[in-house]
Amino acid sequence: MSEIERVGVVGAGQMGAGIAEVCARAGCDVVVVEQGGEAAEAGRERIRVSLDRAVDRGRLTGAERSAADGRLRFVTDVGELADRQLVVEAVIEDELVKADLITRIDKVLADPSAIIASNTSSIPIMKLAHGTDRPGNVIGLHFFNPVPVLPLVEVIGSLTTSPQTRERVEAFVTGTLGKQIVRAADRAGFVVNALLVPYLLAAVRMVETGRATPADVDRGMKLGCAHPMGPLELADLIGLDTVAAIAESMYAEDREPLYSPPPLLRRMVQAGLLGRKAGRGFHAYPEPGAGGG
Structure with a gap:
């Protein structure tokens, strides 16, 4: 079972930027996808401001801040995610938008064991996974705002999510990111x-x-x-x-x-x-x- 080191994040709003930041701070190589150059630059600035704040508050050293920033790459093409081991979508809370995006991500991932995670706040994962060729590799990872500060992640598996996917994701969240998890049933709203x-x-x-x-x-x-x-x-x-x-x-x-x-x-x-x-x-x-x- 390979350790997750290459992460993709789609969406660089408050949640997506936070997820990308914690992954980069944990040592992962992170590719962030946004719709256009302006949105990508806004996401990059959002993360840099957050990293600077962490330095000011003594949570990061200057060297750690620079290293995390260097692990982030911003792109506008979903195709740039081809080599990722885990991709987290963090776009608008709309079932049709998320389902279409996850289908597109599924088509570009080269590794058949690559995992697709949704940061949805409420949409059942089964609704998002059924349009993919890898429903066993689709899972919910619901982070909480602000992501760099709050320690919780809800892990939501659907009826088709494989035990191996759950195991890899939980090891990543707790071991690599240092977060705590609650396991939630695949029901709208989950636990929190x-x-x-x-x-x-x-x-x-x-x-x-x-x-x-x-x-x-x-x-x-x-x-x-x-x-x-x-x-x-x-x-x-x-x-x-x-x-x-x-x-x-x-x-x-x-x-x-x-x-x-x-x-x-x-x-x-x-x-x-x-x-x-x-x-x-x-x-x-x-x-x-x-x-x-």
Whole structure:
């Protein structure tokens, strides 16, 4: 069983950049794919800022920062992933987009044992694997934002994911990346979001019905329950579009009314009030920055 050393990441937004960064810091050779040169450069800058922050906080030395940066290569062609042993897709939380991308990745990977992982927050892995010629090599790896800081990764195997794929991926996540794992069943929302998202939706409904303001909802949970962040602050950080997409996926599977996105959340997404990355969600943010879940 070969150790994973060559990694590909598709998508250099907040989550993809974080995944690429932790892989490079762990000593892996990393190829990052973005749609165009401007997006690739934005992803590169996002990682460099994060690496610089780690140096400033004493988590990396200058030499380690330079070495990690040197292990990253940014491209715009999925075909550049041909020699990768593991490819993680981290694009928009849309089933059709992810399924099409995973099919394309499958076609370019030269090694029949290469693994394709999805960083989906909620979409069942079976839905993403069935269009490939290697469903046994497709698995879910759900990282959490910010990836360089949070230690957890959900590992989600489908009915067709092979034991060898699970073993290799878990060894990589725990041994190479130094993360901790929880094993989740292939159900929409997995473990963390299946618990978290109904809580976030309940906070939205409380505001929608006029029972409390966003500020009071968040203050109540922080001061009354010792949560480090209020539910609406957290929803803004994740991105309200991502929260809505996760809720839609969970509702589509279980038809549980509590999983359905409230009308207020839908309208905010339609209006582009997506949270931190848009500068405004349930709260206002003077310096917009990308979220991710």
